[in-house]
Amino acid sequence: MSSDLTAHSDNHLSQSGPATVALVGAEFGWGSSGKLSAVLSALRERPAPPLRFVGLASGLGRPLLAEHAVDAWHDLPDDPGRLAPAVREFVRSQGVRAAVVVLDGAAAAALLAAGVPTVFVDSLPFLWSEGDRAALPLDATVYCAQKSVELPPECLDVLADARALRWVEAVIAGPRAPEPAPAGARRSTGRPYRRALVSLGGLRAPKLGDPGHYPSLVVPAALEALAAHGVEEVHIAGNLPADLAGRLVDASIAPPRTTTGALGHGAFLERLADSDVLLTSPGLTTLLEAGGLRVPTVCLPPQNLSQIFNGRYHSQALGAPLRVLWPKDVLVEDGALALRSEGEDNALELIYDSIGRAAVGDDHRAVRTALRDGVLAALHRSTGVDDWGALTTTIGTGGAAQVADALLGVLSTPEPS
Template structure:
């Protein structure tokens, strides 16, 4: 009788920022189940923020890492757990530290369009496999950085391929909404609550004014703060709040009539795969400016709500990134903090008005595939909500899983 194959240990980690990296980890772990994953054992490193997203995944144990990352502590974990490979999403520092411990790394970079020469030092350009997610457009600065990656592999969108599906077509009279706030706890922020205080009540009031009767508020927002902000404003009759594990989030995304979301890339790609009509909330970081623009570019209509100019100017933020992402983030975060402290009512009013206008436009374009009164028998197709996701493909999770399996052969 053949001996049972020995279980091999893989460390997984996502950048401690928002939930996008945890969503990608979840998608890859799901793909691994059908690609030899039964012989793999998974432990998690850091990623405290996203562990709830991965609750349905077979991560055997999580290890916290100190804020001042200790190579000795990481080496102890690697040796004690007999880690043979690692899957790291966006955390370049941790990827480098693991390689220094002798662990081969598959690194997933979902933001290759974001990088400039100022970011080179933070990127693990020499990992064993560097999986860059395809994007709608790759600026010259990003292309220059990726040209120096030693083992570059382009992959499709790293999302769950299959699973939840929409049961209904987009409707011109949406009633059920999903309101998602992700990416809130950027490491550089001293007070990350400014964004939800500006945006969440404004969004709920806009949904109410637009006839939405049911909304669920999801994302990495503490329940106490979400409840406080919901109670402070007019909101749809049925308003529920709570973080959702990844698969539950996808099911909710498939069931809703409209998604309002801070424009994190993973969420936009997941919504696009399902064809869920989507409105982008104002951006809260540099990548979300790109994401919102890519989304509108692919759709052919602008479904973004932007900040008033006194918060910050998007083009100025993009120009600052030539000095590295942190310079641009300083402008963005200080503008949001200033608005939350000194101009909350004015800014929230502008956001609410912008959302009401976008929701009205959504109703108009969702109903545009019916014959027009001035041209009986003719119809104008509404936007293709799958356009952005189709442009980059949906097989990325399986492609990353395959890279990890090959690395361990």
């Protein structure tokens, strides 16, 4: 992000033109932008007044939204003390009528303070405790919390104070919005896996030191396990640096046709739908999208706090241990979870430091070997799963439409005179 609010377009519309809606996604991974993409697709499918979209921040996820008509993207200052005046100027100059914000509590609070009705999308409500309360925009015009397999009591205590809480289903989209597969449908029908997709997200999180630590351990282990399982073709996608992805592919252990490269949201969903199996760092949006497409999915080791929950919920819903754990001398998950009562950042610090030490330590090869064995074992166990849509079915798939309806409801409310 830049030090000043800067626009990447000078396209301004008068107040008599389409209603201007601001879009904001958290600068953490690609899940937020995937949700914004799903909401924009849902808006296209409903009768709505003319709308103009402008993006705020979301630098990491902008490429995923390239297929949508976003008039301009604006950066925000790095200095938190300058956030509020920068947002006020953005609202004034762009004539912002409403906003949809995914997981960026600070941006949502600044928009609300600037008088903008704001729909806040919280896809990780199970994560919060009293230590996170101050970071959540509980006074959002509509607070859309995504349903979950489980909701710990500490998160419910916090969300009980949301002014306009609305529980929504999974905020996801599929390629060309396919008809959902029937419950209980089995994707693989017993055939061996030949085409795999490996997806890594969350590698540009604000407080993450070296984004190469996690993939340097996990990618070689995953590729070796896939080759041992008989996979012939694999693509590595996600927000890891392009030069790093190529360096991590060892032709002596990888499947014969291994490619790398980031994919836009639509292209990712199409590639996912065409894959026999997905190996992914357990971001919730990706797990739900894979479930909607009934693609067999194995969770790679978690790289942040929410992914511990996501991997557990995924295995619980599918009735099989489908996630790969870190060796206990790298990270004990319960130790990280115990720190969340003090706020998410405390747990993240432990997780990031643990992975970093493993990546540069003398025993990093032993860690890779343990992860390879864990991936291979999970792949074998995956053949016994009957319903790959169980997690998605539990949560539902109508969240994007529900968020779109919340926005349209906000826009239908007359502006104060």
